[in-house]
Amino acid sequence: MTVKYRLSGSTLGLLAVAVALSACTSPDDPSNEAQPDDLQLLVSNEERDGSFGPQALFEGTLVVSEEDCVLAEGTDGTTYNIEFPVGAAQDPEDASIIKLEIADLVIGEDVALGGGYSAAGNNDAALATMPESCRQPETFHLYTTE
Structure with missing residues:
Protein backbone atom coordinates (compact mmCIF):
# COMPACT_ATOMS: atom_id res chain seq x y z
CA MET A 1 0.00 0.00 0.00
CA THR A 2 1.43 3.37 -1.01
CA VAL A 3 0.45 6.55 0.80
CA LYS A 4 1.03 9.88 -0.86
CA TYR A 5 1.09 13.23 0.91
CA ARG A 6 0.61 16.62 -0.59
CA LEU A 7 2.09 19.61 1.18
CA SER A 8 0.63 23.02 0.61
CA GLY A 9 2.84 26.02 -0.08
CA SER A 10 2.33 27.36 3.45
CA THR A 11 3.25 23.99 4.99
CA LEU A 12 6.43 23.86 2.92
CA GLY A 13 7.23 27.43 3.98
CA LEU A 14 6.86 26.57 7.67
CA LEU A 15 9.00 23.46 7.21
CA ALA A 16 11.74 25.55 5.56
CA VAL A 17 11.69 28.07 8.44
CA ALA A 18 11.92 25.27 11.04
CA VAL A 19 14.91 23.70 9.28
CA ALA A 20 16.63 27.09 8.96
CA LEU A 21 16.14 27.90 12.65
CA SER A 22 17.41 24.52 13.79
CA ALA A 23 20.61 25.15 11.85
CA CYS A 24 21.29 28.31 13.89
CA THR A 25 22.30 26.44 17.05
CA SER A 26 25.06 23.95 17.55
CA PRO A 27 23.93 20.59 18.93
CA ASP A 28 27.23 20.40 20.84
CA ASP A 29 26.63 23.72 22.66
CA PRO A 30 26.00 22.76 26.34
CA SER A 31 23.70 25.75 26.88
CA ASN A 32 21.33 24.18 24.31
CA GLU A 33 20.96 20.99 26.33
CA ALA A 34 18.03 20.59 28.66
CA GLN A 35 19.33 20.37 32.22
CA PRO A 36 17.86 18.05 34.85
CA ASP A 37 15.72 19.79 37.46
CA ASP A 38 17.76 18.35 40.31
CA LEU A 39 21.40 19.20 39.66
CA GLN A 40 23.88 18.52 42.44
CA LEU A 41 25.28 21.83 43.73
CA LEU A 42 28.08 22.13 46.25
CA VAL A 43 26.84 24.95 48.50
CA SER A 44 28.85 26.57 51.30
CA ASN A 45 27.42 27.19 54.73
CA GLU A 46 29.22 30.58 54.79
CA GLU A 47 27.45 33.85 53.99
CA ARG A 48 29.12 35.65 51.06
CA ASP A 49 27.74 38.95 49.82
CA GLY A 50 30.09 39.31 46.85
CA SER A 51 31.85 42.38 48.23
CA PHE A 52 35.03 40.73 49.55
CA GLY A 53 36.90 37.45 49.83
CA PRO A 54 39.82 35.67 48.22
CA GLN A 55 40.82 37.24 44.91
CA ALA A 56 41.94 34.23 42.86
CA LEU A 57 40.44 34.35 39.38
CA PHE A 58 38.65 31.42 37.78
CA GLU A 59 37.95 31.68 34.08
CA GLY A 60 36.09 28.92 32.32
CA THR A 61 32.66 27.36 32.01
CA LEU A 62 30.12 25.76 34.32
CA VAL A 63 29.49 22.20 33.17
CA VAL A 64 27.29 19.29 34.24
CA SER A 65 28.84 15.88 34.81
CA GLU A 66 27.26 12.57 33.83
CA GLU A 67 26.11 12.33 37.47
CA ASP A 68 24.30 15.71 37.18
CA CYS A 69 26.85 17.57 39.31
CA VAL A 70 27.67 21.20 38.48
CA LEU A 71 31.43 21.56 38.07
CA ALA A 72 33.74 24.28 36.75
CA GLU A 73 35.93 23.61 33.73
CA GLY A 74 38.86 26.00 33.45
CA THR A 75 40.12 27.42 30.18
CA ASP A 76 43.08 25.02 30.49
CA GLY A 77 40.70 22.02 30.61
CA THR A 78 41.08 21.34 34.35
CA THR A 79 37.81 20.42 36.07
CA TYR A 80 37.11 21.70 39.59
CA ALA A 95 17.21 24.62 34.96
CA SER A 96 20.34 25.88 33.15
CA ILE A 97 20.54 28.93 35.46
CA ILE A 98 22.16 28.87 38.90
CA LYS A 99 20.71 31.72 40.96
CA LEU A 100 22.97 33.43 43.49
CA GLU A 101 22.26 36.47 45.64
CA ILE A 102 25.03 38.31 43.77
CA ALA A 103 24.31 37.15 40.18
CA ASP A 104 22.81 34.47 37.96
CA LEU A 105 25.19 32.03 36.25
CA VAL A 106 24.32 30.02 33.16
CA ILE A 107 25.59 26.50 32.60
CA GLY A 108 27.60 26.28 29.40
CA GLU A 109 28.48 29.99 29.24
CA ASP A 110 31.91 31.47 29.92
CA VAL A 111 32.36 32.93 33.41
CA ALA A 112 34.99 34.93 35.29
CA LEU A 113 34.68 34.39 39.03
CA GLY A 114 36.59 35.59 42.07
CA GLY A 115 37.34 33.34 45.00
CA GLY A 116 39.89 30.81 46.16
CA TYR A 117 41.14 27.33 45.43
CA SER A 118 41.67 24.48 47.87
CA ALA A 119 42.77 20.86 47.69
CA ALA A 120 40.14 18.19 48.36
CA GLY A 121 41.45 17.45 51.87
CA ASN A 122 40.64 21.01 52.97
CA ASN A 123 36.89 20.77 52.38
CA ASP A 124 36.04 17.10 52.88
CA ALA A 125 32.97 17.91 55.01
CA ALA A 126 31.41 20.00 52.24
CA LEU A 127 32.34 17.46 49.56
CA ALA A 128 30.61 14.71 51.53
CA THR A 129 27.31 16.14 50.22
CA MET A 130 28.37 15.37 46.63
CA PRO A 131 28.38 11.92 45.01
CA GLU A 132 31.89 10.48 45.23
CA SER A 133 32.06 10.15 41.44
CA CYS A 134 31.67 13.95 41.14
CA ARG A 135 34.50 14.92 43.48
CA GLN A 136 37.51 16.57 41.91
CA PRO A 137 41.01 17.00 43.43
CA GLU A 138 40.52 20.78 43.78
CA THR A 139 37.63 23.07 44.64
CA PHE A 140 37.03 26.66 43.58
CA HIS A 141 35.19 28.61 46.31
CA LEU A 142 33.13 31.31 44.60
CA TYR A 143 33.02 34.70 46.37
CA THR A 144 32.47 37.28 43.61
CA THR A 145 31.43 37.46 39.98
CA GLU A 146 33.23 39.62 37.44
Missing part, protein backbone atom coordinates in the same frame (compact mmCIF):
# COMPACT_ATOMS: atom_id res chain seq x y z
CA ASN A 81 34.39 21.31 42.17
CA ILE A 82 32.72 24.68 42.48
CA GLU A 83 31.44 25.74 45.89
CA PHE A 84 28.61 28.24 45.58
CA PRO A 85 27.64 30.69 48.36
CA VAL A 86 24.75 30.01 50.74
CA GLY A 87 21.41 30.31 48.98
CA ALA A 88 22.61 29.15 45.56
CA ALA A 89 19.92 27.17 43.75
CA GLN A 90 18.75 26.12 40.34
CA ASP A 91 16.23 28.48 38.79
CA PRO A 92 12.84 26.71 38.86
CA GLU A 93 11.90 28.36 35.54
CA ASP A 94 15.16 27.56 33.69
Whole structure:
Protein backbone atom coordinates (compact mmCIF):
# COMPACT_ATOMS: atom_id res chain seq x y z
CA MET A 1 0.00 0.00 0.00
CA THR A 2 1.43 3.37 -1.01
CA VAL A 3 0.45 6.55 0.80
CA LYS A 4 1.03 9.88 -0.86
CA TYR A 5 1.09 13.23 0.91
CA ARG A 6 0.61 16.62 -0.59
CA LEU A 7 2.09 19.61 1.18
CA SER A 8 0.63 23.02 0.61
CA GLY A 9 2.84 26.02 -0.08
CA SER A 10 2.33 27.36 3.45
CA THR A 11 3.25 23.99 4.99
CA LEU A 12 6.43 23.86 2.92
CA GLY A 13 7.23 27.43 3.98
CA LEU A 14 6.86 26.57 7.67
CA LEU A 15 9.00 23.46 7.21
CA ALA A 16 11.74 25.55 5.56
CA VAL A 17 11.69 28.07 8.44
CA ALA A 18 11.92 25.27 11.04
CA VAL A 19 14.91 23.70 9.28
CA ALA A 20 16.63 27.09 8.96
CA LEU A 21 16.14 27.90 12.65
CA SER A 22 17.41 24.52 13.79
CA ALA A 23 20.61 25.15 11.85
CA CYS A 24 21.29 28.31 13.89
CA THR A 25 22.30 26.44 17.05
CA SER A 26 25.06 23.95 17.55
CA PRO A 27 23.93 20.59 18.93
CA ASP A 28 27.23 20.40 20.84
CA ASP A 29 26.63 23.72 22.66
CA PRO A 30 26.00 22.76 26.34
CA SER A 31 23.70 25.75 26.88
CA ASN A 32 21.33 24.18 24.31
CA GLU A 33 20.96 20.99 26.33
CA ALA A 34 18.03 20.59 28.66
CA GLN A 35 19.33 20.37 32.22
CA PRO A 36 17.86 18.05 34.85
CA ASP A 37 15.72 19.79 37.46
CA ASP A 38 17.76 18.35 40.31
CA LEU A 39 21.40 19.20 39.66
CA GLN A 40 23.88 18.52 42.44
CA LEU A 41 25.28 21.83 43.73
CA LEU A 42 28.08 22.13 46.25
CA VAL A 43 26.84 24.95 48.50
CA SER A 44 28.85 26.57 51.30
CA ASN A 45 27.42 27.19 54.73
CA GLU A 46 29.22 30.58 54.79
CA GLU A 47 27.45 33.85 53.99
CA ARG A 48 29.12 35.65 51.06
CA ASP A 49 27.74 38.95 49.82
CA GLY A 50 30.09 39.31 46.85
CA SER A 51 31.85 42.38 48.23
CA PHE A 52 35.03 40.73 49.55
CA GLY A 53 36.90 37.45 49.83
CA PRO A 54 39.82 35.67 48.22
CA GLN A 55 40.82 37.24 44.91
CA ALA A 56 41.94 34.23 42.86
CA LEU A 57 40.44 34.35 39.38
CA PHE A 58 38.65 31.42 37.78
CA GLU A 59 37.95 31.68 34.08
CA GLY A 60 36.09 28.92 32.32
CA THR A 61 32.66 27.36 32.01
CA LEU A 62 30.12 25.76 34.32
CA VAL A 63 29.49 22.20 33.17
CA VAL A 64 27.29 19.29 34.24
CA SER A 65 28.84 15.88 34.81
CA GLU A 66 27.26 12.57 33.83
CA GLU A 67 26.11 12.33 37.47
CA ASP A 68 24.30 15.71 37.18
CA CYS A 69 26.85 17.57 39.31
CA VAL A 70 27.67 21.20 38.48
CA LEU A 71 31.43 21.56 38.07
CA ALA A 72 33.74 24.28 36.75
CA GLU A 73 35.93 23.61 33.73
CA GLY A 74 38.86 26.00 33.45
CA THR A 75 40.12 27.42 30.18
CA ASP A 76 43.08 25.02 30.49
CA GLY A 77 40.70 22.02 30.61
CA THR A 78 41.08 21.34 34.35
CA THR A 79 37.81 20.42 36.07
CA TYR A 80 37.11 21.70 39.59
CA ASN A 81 34.39 21.31 42.17
CA ILE A 82 32.72 24.68 42.48
CA GLU A 83 31.44 25.74 45.89
CA PHE A 84 28.61 28.24 45.58
CA PRO A 85 27.64 30.69 48.36
CA VAL A 86 24.75 30.01 50.74
CA GLY A 87 21.41 30.31 48.98
CA ALA A 88 22.61 29.15 45.56
CA ALA A 89 19.92 27.17 43.75
CA GLN A 90 18.75 26.12 40.34
CA ASP A 91 16.23 28.48 38.79
CA PRO A 92 12.84 26.71 38.86
CA GLU A 93 11.90 28.36 35.54
CA ASP A 94 15.16 27.56 33.69
CA ALA A 95 17.21 24.62 34.96
CA SER A 96 20.34 25.88 33.15
CA ILE A 97 20.54 28.93 35.46
CA ILE A 98 22.16 28.87 38.90
CA LYS A 99 20.71 31.72 40.96
CA LEU A 100 22.97 33.43 43.49
CA GLU A 101 22.26 36.47 45.64
CA ILE A 102 25.03 38.31 43.77
CA ALA A 103 24.31 37.15 40.18
CA ASP A 104 22.81 34.47 37.96
CA LEU A 105 25.19 32.03 36.25
CA VAL A 106 24.32 30.02 33.16
CA ILE A 107 25.59 26.50 32.60
CA GLY A 108 27.60 26.28 29.40
CA GLU A 109 28.48 29.99 29.24
CA ASP A 110 31.91 31.47 29.92
CA VAL A 111 32.36 32.93 33.41
CA ALA A 112 34.99 34.93 35.29
CA LEU A 113 34.68 34.39 39.03
CA GLY A 114 36.59 35.59 42.07
CA GLY A 115 37.34 33.34 45.00
CA GLY A 116 39.89 30.81 46.16
CA TYR A 117 41.14 27.33 45.43
CA SER A 118 41.67 24.48 47.87
CA ALA A 119 42.77 20.86 47.69
CA ALA A 120 40.14 18.19 48.36
CA GLY A 121 41.45 17.45 51.87
CA ASN A 122 40.64 21.01 52.97
CA ASN A 123 36.89 20.77 52.38
CA ASP A 124 36.04 17.10 52.88
CA ALA A 125 32.97 17.91 55.01
CA ALA A 126 31.41 20.00 52.24
CA LEU A 127 32.34 17.46 49.56
CA ALA A 128 30.61 14.71 51.53
CA THR A 129 27.31 16.14 50.22
CA MET A 130 28.37 15.37 46.63
CA PRO A 131 28.38 11.92 45.01
CA GLU A 132 31.89 10.48 45.23
CA SER A 133 32.06 10.15 41.44
CA CYS A 134 31.67 13.95 41.14
CA ARG A 135 34.50 14.92 43.48
CA GLN A 136 37.51 16.57 41.91
CA PRO A 137 41.01 17.00 43.43
CA GLU A 138 40.52 20.78 43.78
CA THR A 139 37.63 23.07 44.64
CA PHE A 140 37.03 26.66 43.58
CA HIS A 141 35.19 28.61 46.31
CA LEU A 142 33.13 31.31 44.60
CA TYR A 143 33.02 34.70 46.37
CA THR A 144 32.47 37.28 43.61
CA THR A 145 31.43 37.46 39.98
CA GLU A 146 33.23 39.62 37.44
